[in-house]
Amino acid sequence: MSTVSLAQFHQTFFDESHEGLDAMETALLALDGGGDKELVHGIFRAAHSIKGGAATFGFPDMAAFTHEAESLLDELRDGRRAVDAGIVEVLLRSVDCLRGMFARAQSGQPLADADSEALRHELAAMVGRTLAPAAAPARRSDDAATGWSIAFRPHRGMLAGGNDALRLLRELGELGELKAEAELDRLPGLAALDPSECHLGWRLELRGDVTRAAVQSVFDWVEDECDLTIEALPGAQVHHAPVVAEAAAAVPAPAAAAPKAAVREAAATESSVRVGIDKIDSLINLVGELVITQSMLDTFREDFDASRLEMLQQGLAQLARHTRTLQESVMGIRMLPIGSVFNRFPRMVRDLSQKLGKQVKLDLVGEQTELDKTVLEKIGDPLVHLVRNAIDHGLETPDRRRAAGKGDTGTLRLEASHRNGSIVVEISDDGAGLNREAIIAKALQRGLIASAEGLTDEAVADLIFQPGFSTAAVTTDLSGRGVGMDVVRRNVVDLGGSIQIRSVAGKGSVFTITLPLTLAIIDGLTALVGGEHYIVPLASIIETVQLRSEHLRTVTGGGELFHFRDGWLPVLRLQDAFACHGTRRPIEQGLVVVVEGDGSRLGLFVDELIGQQQAVVKSLEANYRRVSGISGATILADGSVALIVDVAGLSRQLSRRRAA
Amino acid sequence: MAKILAVDDSASMRGMVAFTLRGAGHDVSEAENGQLAVDAAKGARFDLVLADVNMPVMDGISMVRELRTMPEYKGVPILMLTTESHTDKKMEGKAAGATGWLVKPFDPEQLLATVKRVLG
Numbered sequence: 199m200s201t202v203s204l205a206q207f208h209q210t211f212f213d214e215s216h217e218g219l220d221a222m223e224t225a226l227l228a229l230d231g232g233g234d235k236e237l238v239h240g241i242f243r244a245a246h247s248i249k250g251g252a253a254t255f256g257f258p259d260m261a262a263f264t265h266e267a268e269s270l271l272d273e274l275r276d277g278r279r280a281v282d283a284g285i286v287e288v289l290l291r292s293v294d295c296l297r298g299m300f301a302r303a304q305s306g307q308p309l310a311d312a313d314s315e316a317l318r319h320e321l322a323a324m325v326g327r328t329l330a331p332a333a334a335p336a337r338r339s340d341d342a343a344t345g346w347s348i349a350f351r352p353h354r355g356m357l358a359g360g361n362d363a364l365r366l367l368r369e370l371g372e373l374g375e376l377k378a379e380a381e382l383d384r385l386p387g388l389a390a391l392d393p394s395e396c397h398l399g400w401r402l403e404l405r406g407d408v409t410r411a412a413v414q415s416v417f418d419w420v421e422d423e424c425d426l427t428i429e430a431l432p433g434a435q436v437h438h439a440p441v442v443a444e445a446a447a448a449v450p451a452p453a454a455a456a457p458k459a460a461v462r463e464a465a466a467t468e469s470s471v472r473v474g475i476d477k478i479d480s481l482i483n484l485v486g487e488l489v490i491t492q493s494m495l496d497t498f499r500e501d502f503d504a505s506r507l508e509m510l511q512q513g514l515a516q517l518a519r520h521t522r523t524l525q526e527s528v529m530g531i532r533m534l535p536i537g538s539v540f541n542r543f544p545r546m547v548r549d550l551s552q553k554l555g556k557q558v559k560l561d562l563v564g565e566q567t568e569l570d571k572t573v574l575e576k577i578g579d580p581l582v583h584l585v586r587n588a589i590d591h592g593l594e595t596p597d598r599r600r601a602a603g604k605g606d607t608g609t610l611r612l613e614a615s616h617r618n619g620s621i622v623v624e625i626s627d628d629g630a631g632l633n634r635e636a637i638i639a640k641a642l643q644r645g646l647i648a649s650a651e652g653l654t655d656e657a658v659a660d661l662i663f664q665p666g667f668s669t670a671a672v673t674t675d676l677s678g679r680g681v682g683m684d685v686v687r688r689n690v691v692d693l694g695g696s697i698q699i700r701s702v703a704g705k706g707s708v709f710t711i712t713l714p715l716t717l718a719i720i721d722g723l724t725a726l727v728g729g730e731h732y733i734v735p736l737a738s739i740i741e742t743v744q745l746r747s748e749h750l751r752t753v754t755g756g757g758e759l760f761h762f763r764d765g766w767l768p769v770l771r772l773q774d775a776f777a778c779h780g781t782r783r784p785i786e787q788g789l790v791v792v793v794e795g796d797g798s799r800l801g802l803f804v805d806e807l808i809g810q811q812q813a814v815v816k817s818l819e820a821n822y823r824r825v826s827g828i829s830g831a832t833i834l835a836d837g838s839v840a841l842i843v844d845v846a847g848l849s850r851q852l853s854r855r856r857a858a
Numbered sequence: 859m860a861k862i863l864a865v866d867d868s869a870s871m872r873g874m875v876a877f878t879l880r881g882a883g884h885d886v887s888e889a890e891n892g893q894l895a896v897d898a899a900k901g902a903r904f905d906l907v908l909a910d911v912n913m914p915v916m917d918g919i920s921m922v923r924e925l926r927t928m929p930e931y932k933g934v935p936i937l938m939l940t941t942e943s944h945t946d947k948k949m950e951g952k953a954a955g956a957t958g959w960l961v962k963p964f965d966p967e968q969l970l971a972t973v974k975r976v977l978g
Contacts, residue, residue: 359956360935
């Protein structure tokens with residue numbers, strides 16, 4: 199069993215510790231606002247688990263650090279010390295420090311650094327300890343003798359605790375030659391005998407070169423459940439060994455764990471998903487159903503005639519249903535609650551608002567809303583940017599809020615919800631709202647617009663998403679990191695989503711991000727262009743129209759426009775865009791798919807529409823290379839490859855070409 | 859082979875204990891906290907229970923107390939897995955009815971040696 203490698207548990211330990219640290223942080227922030235005792239218990243438990251895991255899995259520096267934080271928490275837990283802002287502060291810094299240690303552990307670097315050591319000493323000093331060389335722990339004399347006389351009288355209830363007297367005697371027997379004599383004086387009459395109680399005692403003689411500690415350790419667990427005397431046998435040779443520190447009970451035993459760290463395998467930064475057991479169970483059930491359906495269909499191989507056609511059709515329908523459900527369940531495995539992204543905001547809002555002298559109340563709603571893991575990982579940065587903007591630019595200082603007739607404390611609200619098969623995340627604040635005049639002035643100055651005339655409020659709001667736009671008169675160290683709202687919009691659009699803004703001067707702003715449920719599967723319309731299959735994502739399609747040449751207007755530069763509803767839209771011939779083979783069809787012989795991408799509309803001209811289908815998206819970038827105008831590929835039922843049209847990308851290409 | 863219940867809120871610790879014991883041929887069930895352990899114990903007869911002390915919902919010490927009220931768990935070995943170096947936690951566990959303890963950090967060999975000690 200010495201081959202059990204502890205490295206295989208590292209990823210689990212990292213994952214659960216990250217969760218533990220998040221929970222600690224959340225609880226510390228709640229504690230800062232005057233929380234209760236249960237919070238302290240939760241924080242202690244998380245720290246305690248990390249310490250135990252770190253010591254077990256070969257991270258002694260982390261165990262030593264956490265031990266100091268835990269000591270401080272222990273005092274809070276016992277009520278020996280009251281919670282104050284300073285303690286919350288130092289514990290929050292400890293959480294950060296541990297996060298750093300985990301990051302270094304995952305990349306195989308040494309865990310402790312100057313900062314972590316300084317903080318460890320600071321924590322130790324708070325509980326009144328100096329980290330001089332570790333004080334020697336409890337000592338125990340460790341005489342050795344060539345024989346021991348042991349009197350062992352278990353208390354009556356010892357057996358109920360699971361300690362079997364016979365087992366103890368056997369264990370002693372392994373140390374040397376054992377002679378046992380039972381004491382029957384406590385044995386009651388048969389009528390009074392309770393077989394679950396211990397009525398015997400033993401006088402034991404153990405011969406062999408055995409230390410007192412070895413004998414004592416056999417009785418470790420029953421010291422309080424028996425009368426025990428251990429004496430050297432008369433005439434036995436006794437040598438008094440030098441007093442030895444008891445190592446086993448020493449606190450986190452960093453030294454003992456050190457060799458494990460040395461042989462630790464290089465930690466791979468693989469990512470993993472923790473999946474609820476109910477999701478797995480439902481998958482297993484579905485696979486079971488699938489197997490039944492398959493074996494049912496299998497009977498048709500041997501025995502089929504027209505009379506069984508209806509059964510075959512039923513079987514196929516069942517297969518389709520199970521496949522569909524299985525697909526949804528498998529997708530469900532990648533779905534994680536958005537709470538894991540929201541979690542970072544309480545801390546961020548606290549730090550930012552303190553820094554800016556603002557009072558902000560943060561409301562998080564819909565944390566259980568589930569998103570695809572990939573979307574979840576990429577939505578964090580845009581959200582951080584929006585939250586930072588809301589606190590920096592949106593919400594006012596208490597003075598200005600009072601002057602505007604509002605309460606001192608501003609409210610920032612993050613809400614996630616499902617809406618029409620999409621995920622909607624709203625970031626709203628009750629701050630000053632967008633300043634129309636300032637935005638227009640800035641846009642004029644930057645040359646983004648020629649004049650403000652006729653600009654609707656939406657059009658003005660949309661200006662802040664233009665590249666290079668910033669309304670802050672003074673660039674603070676919070677925003678102005680070279681990332682603008684244009685990047686936020688690009689990130690969201692890259693995820694197949696969109697972002698809108700609503701703002702009322704003096705009342706606040708609402709940013710609404712709409713995201714697809716998953717990136718792994720899309721509903722699409724299959725189109726034929728020059729004999730090749732292309733898939734247009736259904737989400738971007740507005741409608742499909744057939745045009746006659748009189749609907750078309752050719753503009754200078756070779757572009758074509760067509761009349762759609764109450765305006766003119768550009769036509770993009772996919773055959774030209776993707777340089778497909780075949781003759782160029784006249785507009786009457788094909789169809790125009792009206793799509794919207796990156797905020798603007800255009801018509802895609804295709805030869806034919808085949809039908810609607812679900813496409814499992816394969817990355818073109820990973821398997822081939824990035825191709826402009828194409829977001830991915832999929833494999834069709836007949837095994838051929840179809841490319842998925844990147845509507846937003848095509849739209850950008852087109853507007854660039856038209857601008858040029 | 860023995861039927862063993864491993865109780866710990868930490869998935870990595872529980873995983874390590876279960877993996878090690880399964881490797882030694884034991885039949886191991888897992889529970890995330892004391893309450894789930896008590897529920898599991900009602901349906902099955904375990905030969906040994908290994909439990910962490912600090913857990914949410916129901917801690918290890920309350921779990922021991924609870925198990926000892928069940929007639930079928932009188933005398934069944936229950937070991938506490940504890941990082942508490944203070945003797946008071948060990949003694950609190952003992953007073954609740956625990957058989958003994960194993961101090962964290964332990965490695966798979968120490969775990970197997972201790973299990974062997976109680977199962978004979």
